[in-house]
Amino acid sequence: MVGQMEITFLGTSSAVPSRTRNQQSMAVRLPTGKVLLVDVGEACQHQFQKSNLKAGRIGAIFITHMHGDHCFGLPPLVSTLSMGDLTDTFEIYGPANLRVWLRTTFRATYATFNRKYRVHEILRPGDPIDHNVDLLDYELPGENITMTASPHPHWSIQLPDGYNVTAVPILHSIPSLGYIIREPDVPGRIDLSEINPILEKNKEALAAKGVKNPMTLLSQLQKGKTIELPDGTTLAPPASRRGRKVIILGDTKDASSLIPFCTEETPHILVHEATNALTSLDPPDMTLAQVEATTLDHGHSTPQMAGATAKAIGAQHLIMTHFSSRYRGDETPEALAVMNEIWKQAVEAVGHENVYCARDLWTFQVAI
Ligand SMILES: [Zn+2]
Ligand SMILES: [Zn+2]
Known part of the structure; x- marks a missing residue:
């Protein structure tokens, strides 16, 4: 019996929160009960309280990129997690500037914590390097991680419970990462x-x-x-089966750098942004080419682009998120009709119907 793995979408909006969507954050609950949190948009803590997840179960935090809609909720979350009885070091992974930004925020606000934290930065050539000087009392020196060189830059870490997380750079308007979470192999099925x-x-x-x-x-x-x-x-015991593979991307206009990491093992899930789309909300003379041009210009993707990436890497399921605040995330007929238009565009691009538009506090079970 293999334990449940699920992804809860704590925030699904791009840029600004709306009445129906919070800023981006996703919690991957592992069968061990631990939670891997990917991105921490503003008010992520409130979303935790509305979900059935426990923030105290967060095992590690991964930030995809330094745009505020993906990390502005991190300082208050770290602050809260450092107030309880937990004494283990709190590990955070993300791009350059994350460490100095947190340190500056905590120092400027006279924060004092019981629990120590550590920020590991996943660096690209030319990124500013923080040398771990002038640390806070409760800050441990983090690793400055250089990704492997071309042709397929990446960096991997084995977490204590056997899960592997690989960071892969993807294209956006600023450095952005996609995270591949791979479960260890699981026991086979007895016939x-x-x-x-x-x-x-x-x-x-x-x-x-x-x-x-x-x-x-x-x-x-x-x-x-x-x-x-x-x-x-x-x-003889049944042969073990490969564990689940979940890919969660930061903002992107081109995530084709993932392809080499999916040729031998296709992913169960791809979570891909779809910030803008051509929908019935647009003026009748608006064309798809115009929407695509603006979307690309901002470093983002359309449902067609998300679908194309899912197809290129053979993802069994595509979940779209990071929607423009124009696309409401409630269940009114008007909102559902627009999201259905977005869904259809991705379905056409990917070639199957295992496609979903994420809503806040929606949980997806990752089947094996
Ligand atoms: Zn964003
Ligand atoms: Zn962004």
């Missing part, structure tokens, strides 16, 4: 139709050996143990 007759055949001999219910052997098998049966049959 009961094959095993039951074999166990039945050995039932009496097993009972004589003290195994009254042969089905108890299945859990041992599932745990990877090989089992010898009285009639000489050997039951």
Whole structure:
């Protein structure tokens, strides 16, 4: 039995919050109960309180880029998380300037924390480097991480519970990262139709050996143990299956740098921004080419672009987020009609219907 993994969308707006969408933040709840938080838009804490997630379960925070709609909620969140009884170091990962920005904010506001935090910066060539001098009392020196060189720059970390996170640079108006979260391999499935007759055949001999219910052997098998049966049959544990792979992108106008990371293992989920679209809200003479040109100019994507990326990397499911505040996130018929237009455009581009438009506080179960 493989535990549940789910993504909760705490904020789905671009740039400014609206009445129906908060700024961007996504919580990935792992089967271990730990939460990996990707981006922390303004008022993220309020969204946590409205969800069934516990901020105290946050294992690590990943910031995609330094635009305020993705990180302005971080200082208050770190502040709150540092007030409780937790004493472990709090790890934050993100681009250049994150460390000095947090330090400046905390120093200027005379913040005092019980819990220590550490910011690791994932740097590109030419990025400003913070040398960990003049640290706060509760700040530990963070790593200055240089991504591997071309042709496919990236950086990976193995988290304590075995999950791997890879950061890949993607194109936006400022340095932006996509994060690939990969679950460790999970136990394979036991084929009961094959095993039951074999166990039945050995039932009496097993009972004589003290195994009254042969089905108890299945859990041992599932745990990877090989089992010898009285009639000489050997039951081998099922081959493990690959774990779930979830990709969450920062803002982007081109995320094709992900393709080399998806050729051998396609992702279960791609979370991709779709800031602007041509919809019935636009004037009748507006063209798709015009919308695309403006969207690209701002470093963003349309549903067609999100769909094309999902198709290029073979994503099983595409979830769009980071919508312009024009696209309301409630369930009124008007809002749903516009979101349906956006959905259809992505469906056409990706070629299947496993496509979703995220709403605030919506949770998606990542199936395996
Ligand atoms: Zn943004
Ligand atoms: Zn941005």
